[in-house]
Amino acid sequence: MRAYQFSSSAPLEGVYGAAIGIEQVERDAGQPGPGAVQVAVKANALNFVDLITLQGAFPVDGRIPLLDGAGEVIAVGDGVTRFAVGDRVVANPHANWLAGPPTPDTTGLVLGIMADGMLAETVTLAESMLVHLPDAISFTQGASLPCAGLSAWSSLVGGPSRYSVAPGSTVLTQGTGGVSLFAVQFAKAMGCRVIATTSTAAKAERLKALGADHVINYNERPDWGVAVLELTGGIGADLVVEVGGPNTLPQSIIAAKVGGRIAMVGIVGGMGSIDFMQMLPINHKVLTLYANGMGNRQDLVDMLRFVEANAIEPVIDSTFTFDQAADAYRHFASRGHIGKVLITHPA
Numbered sequence: 001m002r003a004y005q006f007s008s009s010a011p012l013e014g015v016y017g018a019a020i021g022i023e024q025v026e027r028d029a030g031q032p033g034p035g036a037v038q039v040a041v042k043a044n045a046l047n048f049v050d051l052i053t054l055q056g057a058f059p060v061d062g063r064i065p066l067l068d069g070a071g072e073v074i075a076v077g078d079g080v081t082r083f084a085v086g087d088r089v090v091a092n093p094h095a096n097w098l099a100g101p102p103t104p105d106t107t108g109l110v111l112g113i114m115a116d117g118m119l120a121e122t123v124t125l126a127e128s129m130l131v132h133l134p135d136a137i138s139f140t141q142g143a144s145l146p147c148a149g150l151s152a153w154s155s156l157v158g159g160p161s162r163y164s165v166a167p168g169s170t171v172l173t174q175g176t177g178g179v180s181l182f183a184v185q186f187a188k189a190m191g192c193r194v195i196a197t198t199s200t201a202a203k204a205e206r207l208k209a210l211g212a213d214h215v216i217n218y219n220e221r222p223d224w225g226v227a228v229l230e231l232t233g234g235i236g237a238d239l240v241v242e243v244g245g246p247n248t249l250p251q252s253i254i255a256a257k258v259g260g261r262i263a264m265v266g267i268v269g270g271m272g273s274i275d276f277m278q279m280l281p282i283n284h285k286v287l288t289l290y291a292n293g294m295g296n297r298q299d300l301v302d303m304l305r306f307v308e309a310n311a312i313e314p315v316i317d318s319t320f321t322f323d324q325a326a327d328a329y330r331h332f333a334s335r336g337h338i339g340k341v342l343i344t345h346p347a
């Protein structure tokens with residue numbers, strides 16, 4: 001079978017800062033051993049962490065890339081009970097985190113980074129790493145959901161207390177990347193009011209079409225935290241889905257209401273440092289900041305059921321073929337996308 005693997009000898013051309021590349025190779029697909037399931041991969045999705053990986057953040061030489069993939073079961077090993085040939089499945093990026101809170105034993109192994117990932121014609125995984133893909137969710141939609149969707153899902157219904165947003169809660173999202181658009185769609189389906197930030201007028205229209213109640217252009221309003229207070233009668237957002245990092249956190253702290261929450265998701269706004277004075281309102285406003293590490297297998301099941309029940313359609317920016325995987329990376333790295341960039345496999 002054909003697969004891609006990371007190669008440190010040839011950084012991917014056309015990707016700014018790439019220290020590593022991907023090369024197509026032939027690998028023996030083998031037969032699934034006891035408890036394992038072999039899957040013909042139908043679609044993959046790219047995530048921001050896949051770019052960080054190309055920049056050399058993790059020792060991945062020789063591993064198969066990508067956290068996200070969906071496909072069809074083509075063989076099962078002895079003792080497999082949850083799956084049969086022909087089942088449609090999707091993998092949870094956290095290979096060993098099945099349910100409950102994260103522990104050192106369950107959260108170390110992430111597909112496409114610490115273990116072989118999903119960018120291959122077939123993958124063979126322990127059955128415990130897979131869940132059934134509901135009939136109403138296509139392979140491409142299914143592939144788009146695990147990493148980005150779970151991150152949005154865990155932001156909205158997760159956190160240390162598992163405190164969930166309620167209908168009527170105000171949720172602030174940032175930008176038009178994969179996590180943020182799922183956060184907009186999920187929050188609207190949960191009955192929340194959504195305020196979204198973005199960089200351009202055209203993207204603002206896309207966000208409104210997706211259901212965002214208010215959109216703030218952060219280039220026009222660098223003080224967008226204050227703009228959120230203006231839109232909420234001085235109260236602020238119940239939840240901020242913070243994907244920007246150090247360059248957006250100070251405004252997120254301003255935008256959060258007293259007693260509110262900030263889901264600490266990512267760093268798409270770039271690296272940097274924060275003056276501690278800008279952090280002090282965390283205390284004054286009694287904010288809860290919590291990390292977001294996608295989710296466990298049960299979270300993936302719950303999220304897929306929610307997506308199916310609410311007929312949520314993931315926003316797909318573009319689709320590349322398996323042979324065009326390098327172009328998919330280049331397009332994603334050019335940062336022009338809205339929503340998810342996908343790779344599909346021949347039927």
Ligand SMILES: NC(=O)c1ccc[n+]([C@@H]2O[C@H](COP(=O)([O-])OP(=O)(O)OC[C@H]3O[C@@H](n4cnc5c(N)ncnc54)[C@H](OP(=O)(O)O)[C@@H]3O)[C@@H](O)[C@H]2O)c1
Binds near residue numbers: 180247268
């Ligand atoms: N902790 C976890 O387990 C986990 C899981 C998934 C993702 N993440 C992290 O979450 C972040 C988002 O991931 P993703 O895959 O959704 O990324 P993505 O698709 O690459 O997001 C790109 C978008 O971010 C927006 N953006 C860029 N700079 C911004 C800024 N200064 N302020 C606000 N928005 C900005 C842009 O949209 P606009 O032009 O519309 O602003 C851009 O199109 C990443 O840092 C990723 O590593 C973490």
